[in-house]
Amino acid sequence: MPPTAALAVSDLRMCYGDLVAVDGVSFEVDEGEFFGILGPNGAGKTTTLEMAEGLREPDSGTVRLLGRSPWPRDLTLLPRIGVQLQASAFFEKLTAREQLETFGALYGVGPGRVQEMLDLVGLADKAGTPEAKLSGGQRQRLSIACALVHDPDIVFLDEPTAALDPQARRNLWDVLREIRARGKTIIYTTHYLDEAEVLCDRVAIMDHGRILAMDAPARLVRDLDAATHVILELGALPASEAGSLPGADHVTVDELSLTISTRDPAPLLSALAERGTLGGLQVRTATLEDVFLELTGREYRA
Structure with missing residues (x-):
């Protein structure tokens, strides 16, 4: 030892x-x-x-x-x-x-x-x-x-x-x-x-x-290689236009927001800035919780 x-x-x-x-x-x-x-x-x-x-x-x-x-x-x-x-x-x-x-x-x-x-x-x-x-x-x-x-x-x-x-x-x-x-x-x-x-x-x-x-923790998160999620207020950008932006991999829409998943956020954020859609924007990167759920699953255990 x-x-x-x-x-x-x-x-x-x-x-x-x-x-x-x-x-x-x-x-x-x-x-x-x-x-x-x-x-x-x-x-x-x-x-x-x-x-x-x-x-x-x-x-x-x-x-x-x-x-x-x-x-x-x-x-x-x-x-x-x-x-x-x-x-x-x-x-x-x-x-x-x-x-x-x-x-x-x-x-x-x-x-x-x-x-x-x-x-x-x-x-x-x-x-x-x-x-x-x-x-x-x-x-x-x-x-x-x-x-x-x-x-x-x-x-x-x-x-x-x-x-x-x-x-x-x-x-x-x-x-x-x-x-x-x-x-x-x-x-x-x-x-x-x-x-x-x-x-x-x-x-x-x-x-x-x-x-x-x-x-x-930081190394575990980095090694997960998870996508970054850019979240916009609903109506800030049409979903069809969001999906064609540089760096955009996937777009989801719910009743409150539009979320663009990307593994290359820099060009995506630049494109959003050019369109003046940065107001209220949120960027969510991976956390230790994402690593935990990836490894242990999402099924609830009492």
Whole structure:
């Protein structure tokens, strides 16, 4: 294993009866990297994370976490890792500060570190508020603070922004960026593709227990070689004329707009500018979501 790898998993497999949850997964995460694991429901993301954390024993394959095997339970690793699970469990009737003090006491952490974590996650003004009275976004931030209070080297976050409103989710992005800026390695799962595209250095897209693609988000999008969509207000240009413009590959019309698909947008945009039809124009390029759907399909999974 390279000396800079914070986590290395090789040919990891896990079954629940006849269900193959993880089927030969291999990847490495460098120190200080923000690494995302993406996939539909049931893809094997959480099971992979739990084996990497040492919470589950793999059926086969190896895990090296900070140079050591997390299974059987390695007590020397516990102070060096932080884990935030999908469902957070707090001590009843304790305030935000008391929650952090209790978690910190398990690692010999003093009150100064507790206050630092409250400041980091933006809960200093809620320090005396009982956990049960915090909002969903505040509880998520408190959960992350509990995972960080002992200053771990690597942090595992399982869907930390799930069920949050857009404002709370963006607020949590800032917290995650600050954690990474402190040199921590972050490994997390999410269903929000826009989030992963903004935050992650690299992502692995999983489905049916296997990794289908793994790279930097921008490189995955570029390699998709998808068409650019130029969207005009309906009536700005006749569909027949739009289809004859240089660079136009395909034209679709709905009740609100006309969309021109192209793999060579420059001459198309120049032609539209010459016709004075740039008002209200939108240009949509491929995103990580397009890569995800291309690899995993569009069928809904509960």
